[in-house]
Amino acid sequence: MARRKVSLDELGRRVSAARAATEARGETFYPGPSRVHLAAFPPRQRWDDWVELSSRAWPSRDERHYMLVPTTCFNCESACGLLAYVDRETGQVRKFEGNPEHPGSRGRNCAKGPATIGQVTDPDRILYPMRRSGPRGGGRWERIGWDEALDALAARIRNAITEGRRNEIMVHIGRPGEDGFTERVLASWGVDGHNSHTNVCSSGGRAGFQFWMGIDRPSPDHANAKVIYLISSHLEAGHYFNPHAQRITEARANGAKVIVLDTRLSNTASHADYWLAPQPGSEAAINLAIANHLIQTRRYDRDFVRRWWNWADYLSACHREVPVTFEAFEAILAGLYAEFTFEFAAAESGIGAGVLEEVAEVVAGAGTRLSTHNWRSAAAGNLGGWQVSRTLFLISALLGAVATEGGTFPNAWNKFVPRPIHVPPHPGVWQELAWPPEYPLAQNEMSFLLPHFLKDGRGRLDTYFIRVYNPVWTNPDGLSWMEVLTDEDKVGCFVALTPTWNESAWFADYVLPMGHASERHDTHSYEQYDGQWIAFRQPVLRAARQRRGESITDTRQVNPGEVWEENEFWIELSWRIDPDGALGIRQYHESREQPGRKLTVDEYYGWMFAHSVPGLPERAAAEGLSPLEWMRRYGAFEISRGQGAVYEAEVPAAELADAHQAGSGRVYSAAAPAPSSNIVPVGAPEPDQAGRRAVGVMVDGVVRRGFPTPSGRLEFWSSTLAGWGWPEHALPGYIRSHVHPSRLAADQVVLLSTFRLPTQIHTRSANAKWLDELAHTNPVWIHPADAARFGIARTGDLVRVETQIGHFVAKAWITEGIRPGVVACSHHMGRWRLDGGPRGAGGMMATVGLSRGGDGWRMVRQAPAGPYESADPDTRRIWWNDTGVHQNLTFGVQPDPISGMHCWHQAVRVSPAGPGEHHGDIAVDTGKAREVYRRWLEQTRPAGDVSPDGTRRPRWLMRPLKPSAAAYALPTEGAEP
Numbered sequence: 001m002a003r004r005k006v007s008l009d010e011l012g013r014r015v016s017a018a019r020a021a022t023e024a025r026g027e028t029f030y031p032g033p034s035r036v037h038l039a040a041f042p043p044r045q046r047w048d049d050w051v052e053l054s055s056r057a058w059p060s061r062d063e064r065h066y067m068l069v070p071t072t073c074f075n076c077e078s079a080c081g082l083l084a085y086v087d088r089e090t091g092q093v094r095k096f097e098g099n100p101e102h103p104g105s106r107g108r109n110c111a112k113g114p115a116t117i118g119q120v121t122d123p124d125r126i127l128y129p130m131r132r133s134g135p136r137g138g139g140r141w142e143r144i145g146w147d148e149a150l151d152a153l154a155a156r157i158r159n160a161i162t163e164g165r166r167n168e169i170m171v172h173i174g175r176p177g178e179d180g181f182t183e184r185v186l187a188s189w190g191v192d193g194h195n196s197h198t199n200v201c202s203s204g205g206r207a208g209f210q211f212w213m214g215i216d217r218p219s220p221d222h223a224n225a226k227v228i229y230l231i232s233s234h235l236e237a238g239h240y241f242n243p244h245a246q247r248i249t250e251a252r253a254n255g256a257k258v259i260v261l262d263t264r265l266s267n268t269a270s271h272a273d274y275w276l277a278p279q280p281g282s283e284a285a286i287n288l289a290i291a292n293h294l295i296q297t298r299r300y301d302r303d304f305v306r307r308w309w310n311w312a313d314y315l316s317a318c319h320r321e322v323p324v325t326f327e328a329f330e331a332i333l334a335g336l337y338a339e340f341t342f343e344f345a346a347a348e349s350g351i352g353a354g355v356l357e358e359v360a361e362v363v364a365g366a367g368t369r370l371s372t373h374n375w376r377s378a379a380a381g382n383l384g385g386w387q388v389s390r391t392l393f394l395i396s397a398l399l400g401a402v403a404t405e406g407g408t409f410p411n412a413w414n415k416f417v418p419r420p421i422h423v424p425p426h427p428g429v430w431q432e433l434a435w436p437p438e439y440p441l442a443q444n445e446m447s448f449l450l451p452h453f454l455k456d457g458r459g460r461l462d463t464y465f466i467r468v469y470n471p472v473w474t475n476p477d478g479l480s481w482m483e484v485l486t487d488e489d490k491v492g493c494f495v496a497l498t499p500t501w502n503e504s505a506w507f508a509d510y511v512l513p514m515g516h517a518s519e520r521h522d523t524h525s526y527e528q529y530d531g532q533w534i535a536f537r538q539p540v541l542r543a544a545r546q547r548r549g550e551s552i553t554d555t556r557q558v559n560p561g562e563v564w565e566e567n568e569f570w571i572e573l574s575w576r577i578d579p580d581g582a583l584g585i586r587q588y589h590e591s592r593e594q595p596g597r598k599l600t601v602d603e604y605y606g607w608m609f610a611h612s613v614p615g616l617p618e619r620a621a622a623e624g625l626s627p628l629e630w631m632r633r634y635g636a637f638e639i640s641r642g643q644g645a646v647y648e649a650e651v652p653a654a655e656l657a658d659a660h661q662a663g664s665g666r667v668y669s670a671a672a673p674a675p676s677s678n679i680v681p682v683g684a685p686e687p688d689q690a691g692r693r694a695v696g697v698m699v700d701g702v703v704r705r706g707f708p709t710p711s712g713r714l715e716f717w718s719s720t721l722a723g724w725g726w727p728e729h730a731l732p733g734y735i736r737s738h739v740h741p742s743r744l745a746a747d748q749v750v751l752l753s754t755f756r757l758p759t760q761i762h763t764r765s766a767n768a769k770w771l772d773e774l775a776h777t778n779p780v781w782i783h784p785a786d787a788a789r790f791g792i793a794r795t796g797d798l799v800r801v802e803t804q805i806g807h808f809v810a811k812a813w814i815t816e817g818i819r820p821g822v823v824a825c826s827h828h829m830g831r832w833r834l835d836g837g838p839r840g841a842g843g844m845m846a847t848v849g850l851s852r853g854g855d856g857w858r859m860v861r862q863a864p865a866g867p868y869e870s871a872d873p874d875t876r877r878i879w880w881n882d883t884g885v886h887q888n889l890t891f892g893v894q895p896d897p898i899s900g901m902h903c904w905h906q907a908v909r910v911s912p913a914g915p916g917e918h919h920g921d922i923a924v925d926t927g928k929a930r931e932v933y934r935r936w937l938e939q940t941r942p943a944g945d946v947s948p949d950g951t952r953r954p955r956w957l958m959r960p961l962k963p964s965a966a967a968y969a970l971p972t973e974g975a976e977p
């Protein structure tokens with residue numbers, strides 16, 4: 001029977017009728033992603049006993065009864081809501097679907113959300129604590145008990161603390177769980193040992209926003225935008241991908257135009273109204289040409305610029321020849337970017353000047369409803385990449401599209417970080433292995449340089465934890481990591497907290513199994529629209545059994561094997577480090593309800609939800625639940641909506657007692673409220689000399705909240721960059737990339753390596769079989785013109801890609817979806833296991849042989865991935881064997897001297913693979929890797945040379961874990977750090 005096409009109007013009428021009928025029954029109406037009630041979600045009133053018919057039993061009606069328990073996805077940073085379908089008969093999770101109660105994801109997920117079931121049931125996962133039983137990397141393990149592991153680690157850490165070796169303890173985080181949790185644990189130990197993955201991820205993007213706003217993330221209101229300007233692939237893999245993608249889709253349905261800058265034809269670019277494929281590294285030049293157009297045609301928001309830019313500081317510091325008036329600033333502004341014509345941007349980017357002008361007109365027409373975003377992409381690829389996001393925000397700031405409907409917000413106003421039950425003080429030490437003096441303005445820890453710092457003899461690690469992190473595989477220069485991780489003089493004890501075996505865990509001394517998204521606790525809140533929400537990740541079987549009245553006191557009681565969760569682990573470990581409380585650590589892990597007893601996660605979250613989340617206690621009470629019970633039942637709570645332009649808010653008189661106005665207009669007050677937490681990142685200027693905190697900024701005679709920058713305004717001119725040795729980059733500008741055409745040899749092209757596929761994430765997704773079947777390889781994208789030039793005849797032919805420190809051999813994909821002169825290869829592929837080691841992820845890991853001669857390393861593939869016997873019959877059905885190539889091993893470290901971001905793009909030579917070369921071959925010279933490290937280090941301006949005040953780093957800049965003010969002082973000659 002032919003299907004009748006239903007008009008949108010008719011659909012709307014049906015939805016309205018369904019809504020009325022549902023609400024008449026006293027149930028919540030969920031229109032569902034397709035806006036048709038048939039696709040709706042289970043009403044939350046029925047989450048205790050939701051009935052579905054078994055599809056496998058058809059045509060008989062075999063009813064399955066489920067308890068629906070919410071949690072939060074852990075497969076990317078978006079923290080979308082999931083609903084676990086817990087079979088009431090078996091007590092096991094049958095599947096995961098979206099949680100309609102989650103305000104960010106609104107019931108929707110990408111493929112990686114429901115694929116969580118594959119990770120939970122993965123036959124290759126780690127179920128028990130393991131200890132190395134042979135030499136490091138030898139692949140021999142013995143199962144031990146948690147007590148044994150905890151006692152051994154606690155003794156090491158206690159010794160390091162009591163012997164004054166606090167800087168020998170480090171916890172290196174890949175995917176963070178709860179904001180600030182690990183930081184607080186380390187602070188309770190008095191250790192500055194937090195390390196992150198951020199400088200191989202988003203530091204470039206963050207730094208550009210931070211220098212402008214004092215806040216390092218943008219929060220675009222895509223849903224209400226008229227024009228959406230993306231330097232990313234947001235519809236498939238960008239930051240807050242699914243929550244943002246669905247709002248971009250809504251905006252498009254309402255007529256919004258989408259502009260995408262991406263050198264390759266991403267899925268996002270394929271949906272754009274304007275797809276610009278620039279020469280990598282030229283993105284800031286395009287942004288400046290658009291900004292210049294706005295300035296020259298005087299289509300910027302004059303009043304916004306006058307009131308909110310720190311132009312007066314700029315004139316005072318840099319143009320003493322003119323009066324400090326807005327008119328004088330405008331006259332200078334008119335000339336500042338005059339060289340950034342469309343013709344200049346066209347020459348840099350390779351995109352026609354006419355196209356750029358057309359795009360600039362579209363941007364100009366958006367007014368205050370321009371939403372913009374850049375996170376990784378160009379900001380993560382290039383020397384000076386942080387200027388990509390800084391120049392992008394220049395466009396928003398010119399249009400006044402800041403915290404407007406359809407504009408771009410600072411993230412802190414659309415995110416909520418609750419105060420926890422205990423807040424330890426700032427540690428009094430400074431970790432130079434993570435925050436070295438050469439990078440005083442680094443956005444985050446210089447994590448990827450750790451092997452080189454250890455080789456330099458800058459320190460050693462007694463106990464080094466990684467958690468949800470795979471440094472050998474994720475970072476550039478992984479073989480230098482392998483060299484230090486196998487050197488027990490440099491790393492005394494290496495502990496991997498991980499759900500799955502990976503390339504780094506194979507070198508660990510202890511491998512401790514941690515839970516997936518449905519097996520651990522965390523809270524989350526991210527900026528995904530103009531509102532604030534908090535979501536709860538939880539062990540769903542624990543919540544299900546508690547809902548049935550059982551008492552569960554330890555997450556291991558419900559998880560498979562002896563899989564644990566980190567929060568209980570850290571509390572237990574802290575308790576064992578300081579069993580009698582003599583070190584002052586235990587107090588931060590004790591119960592308030594029962595002093596002297598260990599804090600439980602139920603009390604930890606019960607206190608947080610009852611005391612720190614506005615509106616939640618009342619909402620829970622209305623249903624006769626405690627705040628914790630409410631969150632365990634529904635998983636997410638919207639705190640507020642429509643934050644609006646917080647910077648415009650007048651500061652209440654009560655906060656202005658003893659107020660003092662600095663020259664910049666910054667107002668400090670003794671009555672300013674204390675920050676909500678001294679451990680989570682809070683971008684705010686330090687107190688003035690009288691100890692008063694910044695409370696606002698004087699604007700046209702009124703004290704307004706402003707921005708958490710030194711000036712309280714948007715910093716067009718960064719006093720921080722100017723004052724810390726980089727005055728030439730204090731304004732939004734254009735830095736020519738290390739892969740600018742002028743820096744490439746005639747036979748080199750740019751390798752773009754910063755993109756990922758929508759269905760894979762760094763390491764753990766390889767243990768989700770559905771995702772592996774969807775995406776398992778990473779060919780090198782090559783334009784047909786380049787393929788002809790390189791002598792590569794067909795897609796699938798092997799190519800050799802030569803970097804500064806080695807080469808890899810991969811398959812070619814000849815496509816017009818990439819700019820000529822540029823090749824591209826996605827990361828997240830090329831997983832490997834050493835012969836004889838644990839299987840890891842059978843469907844995605846090739847077995848390799850690794851050999852070394854001096855600094856020279858070679859990796860060759862011994863066996864591809866393929867079918868195998870396991871408890872899961874699907875592993876016998878693996879039909880693919882091409883799992884791609886691990887390109888990151890062949891990249892030297894390239895830290896931007898300002899942001900600290902690893903500049904991922906590579907200058908490479910591409911040629912047909914030679915005789916005897918095979919797919920997956922890798923060769924690396926770690927001696928050359930040392931040379932690359934030293935060359936980039938030479939570009940830095942160390943704090944000892946540029947610090948204006950004798951400190952290591954501006955105190956106002958964010959740091960995930962801030963040490964005490966005293967620890968910021970640069971060490972004097974011969975002093976301990």
Ligand code: SF4
Nearest residue numbers: 073076080110113242
């Ligand atoms: S976007 Fe996908 S992977 Fe990321 S949190 Fe949402 S469902 Fe999970």
